[in-house]
Amino acid sequence: xxxxxxxxxxxxxxxxxxxxxxxxxxxxxxxxxxxxxxxxxxxxxxxxxxxxxxxxxxxxxxxxxxxxxxxxxxxxxxxxxxxxxxxxxxxxxxxxxxxxxxxxxxxxxxxxxxxxxxxxxxxxxxxxxxxxxxxxxxxxxxxxxxxxxxxxxxxxxxxxxxxxxxxxxxxxxxxxxxxxxxxxxxxxxxxxxx
Numbered sequence: 387x388x389x390x391x392x393x394x395x396x397x398x399x400x401x402x403x404x405x406x407x408x409x410x411x412x413x414x415x416x417x418x419x420x421x422x423x424x425x426x427x428x429x430x431x432x433x434x435x436x437x438x439x440x441x442x443x444x445x446x447x448x449x450x451x452x453x454x455x456x457x458x459x460x461x462x463x464x465x466x467x468x469x470x471x472x473x474x475x476x477x478x479x480x481x482x483x484x485x486x487x488x489x490x491x492x493x494x495x496x497x498x499x500x501x502x503x504x505x506x507x508x509x510x511x512x513x514x515x516x517x518x519x520x521x522x523x524x525x526x527x528x529x530x531x532x533x534x535x536x537x538x539x540x541x542x543x544x545x546x547x548x549x550x551x552x553x554x555x556x557x558x559x560x561x562x563x564x565x566x567x568x569x570x571x572x573x574x575x576x577x578x579x580x
Contacts, residue, residue: 399567405433414440426576430568431478431559449555456548458541460490462513466520466549467556469500473524474560477569485573512540520553 409415414437418428436442456463464487471479487494499506503517519537522529529537537546562568 399569401430401434401569402565402567403434403438405430406437407433409437411437411440413443417443425573427571429478429482429571429573431563434566434568435562445558449558452551452555456552458545458548458552461492461496462516462549463552464490464492465496465500465503465509465513465517466552468497469503469517469520470524470553470556471560472500473521474557474564476560476564478563478571479556479560481570481573485577488574489577515540516549519549523550523553524557 409418421428421432464483468480468483471483484494484497496508499508503509503514515536519529519533522533
């Protein structure tokens with residue numbers, strides 16, 4: 387399944403829960419304002435989930451703090467997130483990942499080869515090892531010794547943990563969006579105009 391296919395399939399549905407456009411709490415109003423100022427719109431996952439379960443603020447904050455401590459390359463972070471989001475059918479996360487990569491001036495053509503990373507010349511041996519690890523972890527919830535040894539040949543123990551954390555965070559985000567039919571917010575198009 388290609389990224390565009392995932393986006394098309396999941397973008398057609400309306401969210402299963404109606405987005406809250408005008409939150410009651412001052413804290414949520416402030417969050418909405420900050421997101422709109424930063425991105426250009428309040429993203430659907432925030433409008434669907436945060437008003438109904440404000441404790442997600444703390445989880446989002448913890449994930450943001452973890453992301454700031456990650457030392458692996460920005461490119462590999464994006465590859466892991468996009469691969470996991472594509473596998474999990476999270477159109478919103480694929481859109482967000484592409485928009486973020488676009489904003490960072492990454493070559494978006496690399497995402498065209500993501501689902502066939504092993505055959506593609508666009509990826510380094512280390513990136514292929516990381517993606518093989520993420521692929522197997524997502525499919526089986528376990529990885530073979532061969533896959534893990536391949537990863538260890540390319541990354542330090544700290545980086546192995548960081549790759550695992552990034553995959554887990556992305557999986558969490560995907561599972562918050564895809565089952566609720568939260569599709570693309572067309573963020574790539576919005577970012578192009580900013």
